[in-house]
Amino acid sequence: MIKTLNDLIEQAKKQEKMKLSVAAAQDGEVLAAVVEASEMGIIEPVLVGDEKAIGAIADEKGLDLNGYRIIDEQDLAETARKAVWLVSGGQADFVMKGLIDTSILLKAVLDKEIGLRTESQLSHVMMYEVKGYHKLLYLTDGGMNMYPDVPTKAKIIKNAIAAAKALGNQNVKVACLAAKEKVNPKMPATVDAGELKQMGVEGFFGEGVTVEGPMALDLAISKEAAEIKRYESPVAGDADVLMVPNIEMGNGIGKALSYFASASSAGVIMGASAPVVLVSRADTHENKLNSIALGSVIAANK
Amino acid sequence: MIKTLNDLIEQAKKQEKMKLSVAAAQDGEVLAAVVEASEMGIIEPVLVGDEKAIGAIADEKGLDLNGYRIIDEQDLAETARKAVWLVSGGQADFVMKGLIDTSILLKAVLDKEIGLRTESQLSHVMMYEVKGYHKLLYLTDGGMNMYPDVPTKAKIIKNAIAAAKALGNQNVKVACLAAKEKVNPKMPATVDAGELKQMGVEGFFGEGVTVEGPMALDLAISKEAAEIKRYESPVAGDADVLMVPNIEMGNGIGKALSYFASASSAGVIMGASAPVVLVSRADTHENKLNSIALGSVIAANK
Numbered sequence: 001m002i003k004t005l006n007d008l009i010e011q012a013k014k015q016e017k018m019k020l021s022v023a024a025a026q027d028g029e030v031l032a033a034v035v036e037a038s039e040m041g042i043i044e045p046v047l048v049g050d051e052k053a054i055g056a057i058a059d060e061k062g063l064d065l066n067g068y069r070i071i072d073e074q075d076l077a078e079t080a081r082k083a084v085w086l087v088s089g090g091q092a093d094f095v096m097k098g099l100i101d102t103s104i105l106l107k108a109v110l111d112k113e114i115g116l117r118t119e120s121q122l123s124h125v126m127m128y129e130v131k132g133y134h135k136l137l138y139l140t141d142g143g144m145n146m147y148p149d150v151p152t153k154a155k156i157i158k159n160a161i162a163a164a165k166a167l168g169n170q171n172v173k174v175a176c177l178a179a180k181e182k183v184n185p186k187m188p189a190t191v192d193a194g195e196l197k198q199m200g201v202e203g204f205f206g207e208g209v210t211v212e213g214p215m216a217l218d219l220a221i222s223k224e225a226a227e228i229k230r231y232e233s234p235v236a237g238d239a240d241v242l243m244v245p246n247i248e249m250g251n252g253i254g255k256a257l258s259y260f261a262s263a264s265s266a267g268v269i270m271g272a273s274a275p276v277v278l279v280s281r282a283d284t285h286e287n288k289l290n291s292i293a294l295g296s297v298i299a300a301n302k
Numbered sequence: 303m304i305k306t307l308n309d310l311i312e313q314a315k316k317q318e319k320m321k322l323s324v325a326a327a328q329d330g331e332v333l334a335a336v337v338e339a340s341e342m343g344i345i346e347p348v349l350v351g352d353e354k355a356i357g358a359i360a361d362e363k364g365l366d367l368n369g370y371r372i373i374d375e376q377d378l379a380e381t382a383r384k385a386v387w388l389v390s391g392g393q394a395d396f397v398m399k400g401l402i403d404t405s406i407l408l409k410a411v412l413d414k415e416i417g418l419r420t421e422s423q424l425s426h427v428m429m430y431e432v433k434g435y436h437k438l439l440y441l442t443d444g445g446m447n448m449y450p451d452v453p454t455k456a457k458i459i460k461n462a463i464a465a466a467k468a469l470g471n472q473n474v475k476v477a478c479l480a481a482k483e484k485v486n487p488k489m490p491a492t493v494d495a496g497e498l499k500q501m502g503v504e505g506f507f508g509e510g511v512t513v514e515g516p517m518a519l520d521l522a523i524s525k526e527a528a529e530i531k532r533y534e535s536p537v538a539g540d541a542d543v544l545m546v547p548n549i550e551m552g553n554g555i556g557k558a559l560s561y562f563a564s565a566s567s568a569g570v571i572m573g574a575s576a577p578v579v580l581v582s583r584a585d586t587h588e589n590k591l592n593s594i595a596l597g598s599v600i601a602a603n604k
Binding site: 131142143178189216224225229244250252253256257259260261282 | 554
């Protein structure tokens with residue numbers, strides 16, 4: 001089981017090398033991370049995009065693209081389609097967003113003919129390594145699904161479980177977060193969490209999964225807080241997955257971890273037939289590399 | 303301007319001593335914090351509650367209650383009423399919750415005859431001292447108002463401004479948080495934040511106040527993140543107040559700060575004619591003392 005981001009990088013190096021298709025690779029930061037991951041032996045990239053611009057960036061940054069497959073395409077919608085098609089056609093294992101709007105890339109991902117559509121919901125899974133916690137924390141969904149209903153939340157949880165299991169977690173503990181521990185009809189987050197817990201009890205999320213809720217963040221990650229508040233659950237103080245009821249809570253917790261708790265992170269979109277790596281401009285270099293490694297390990301173990 | 307919790311304690315010691323009425327003082331942790339604050343010269347307490355139980359706890363914990371005014375009352379609703387009445391009747395300056403349900407205490411606070419009701423909305427203001435930030439961060443409302451509408455959010459902001467001004471902030475920068483920076487009709491948090499910003503521009507929040515939004519947490523507290531995302535605002539990276547759109551986001555950010563960023567904190571309910579101190583069982587001893595000091599400084603400077 002991968003418990004740190006360093007474990008993740010090591011696993012990505014050790015396993016079979018995955019092929020990464022990069023949509024609109026003409027982004028300096030993305031290109032640098034892709035070349036680094038390639039040189040570390042984590043991936044074999046295929047760059048789709050404006051070949052001239054890619055070459056100019058590589059020259060400027062001193063990146064050696066010798067031996068890389070580059071598919072020249074200027075139109076962004078077409079760039080997205082080609083990058084995705086490389087994956088659906090079996091020539092690549094996962095895809096990464098470069099200098100292109102997320103919506104354009106996801107439109108290609110969801111395309112019925114050349115895309116990577118499944119029965120699942122697309123959802124964003126972030127993974128944090130934070131000092132003071134004994135393993136990686138998966139946070140979902142602070143980036144894509146805004147105010148999911150119970151069936152959507154169930155799919156979001158399934159995606160996070162798939163990510164956790166791809167990283168070797170046999171037993172996945174999911175905390176459905178809210179502001180309180182008691183189900184309160186005036187707080188939909190608590191009601192939904194109660195329903196999701198019940199679905200878990202009935203086996204909906206499969207073997208080796210415990211879904212608990214509603215619970216506040218302190219109970220999910222601190223055994224001491226759970227003891228003081230007399231909250232008993234195998235998930236208390238030992239959560240792997242934090243499922244948030246709305247995008248604001250996910251975004252807020254994630255940003256607090258990154259900016260105030262100096263957490264390192266990796267992020268990926270799950271729910272398509274292959275992971276989609278999507279990094280933010282404000283991500284550190286290290287976090288971008290972590291995200292490529294995360295996509296790579298999930299692609300190899302799905 | 304008070305920039306750290308230590309400044310807050312020092313200010314509370316230095317100023318005129320405030321009288322604190324404690325509702326249902328028969329709580330070991332609360333009583334210990336109250337006695338400590340009293341011995342530090344921050345407050346003069348009046349204990350309302352079960353006198354026998356209070357005495358037994360004091361004996362057990364070795365607390366010296368000599369010279370304290372104690373009002374014996376066993377009935378909890380009556381305890382709350384008496385504690386609140388001490389404030390409305392001018393015999394105390396603020397009130398603190400002991401071993402009593404918050405709802406019982408707040409019912410007395412909101413009582414039209416003996417209570418502390420004003421035109422304002424009651425709201426919870428937390429204050430965090432967190433490493434890596436250059437001043438205190440006020441977070442509201444992660445405890446009371448669940449899904450406030452724009453008029454309620456405006457009142458919540460006014461309460462936080464009142465707290466910040468009572469602590470000597472002449473210029474208060476308010477960040478209306480959301481998950482994105484663009485107003486998006488599908489995300490009510492962004493729409494409301496845009497409206498609140500406009501109200502600020504029109505002078506609704508008074509002199510020396512800048513209300514900005516929508517913005518994600520990173521932009522509110524990191525100038526670097528704001529620069530990378532080209533978000534320009536005097537509030538960017540320099541927020542005093544974080545106003546959250548729903549209780550889940552407030553609760554999540556607050557718990558992340560406390561448990562992962564080792565933040566110290568203080569909390570108080572604003573919007574009544576005197577501050578109401580309300581600490582959680584899971585609060586550290588230090589945080590309980592900070593909350594008493596916070597109530598005291600606000601009571602002295604409202």
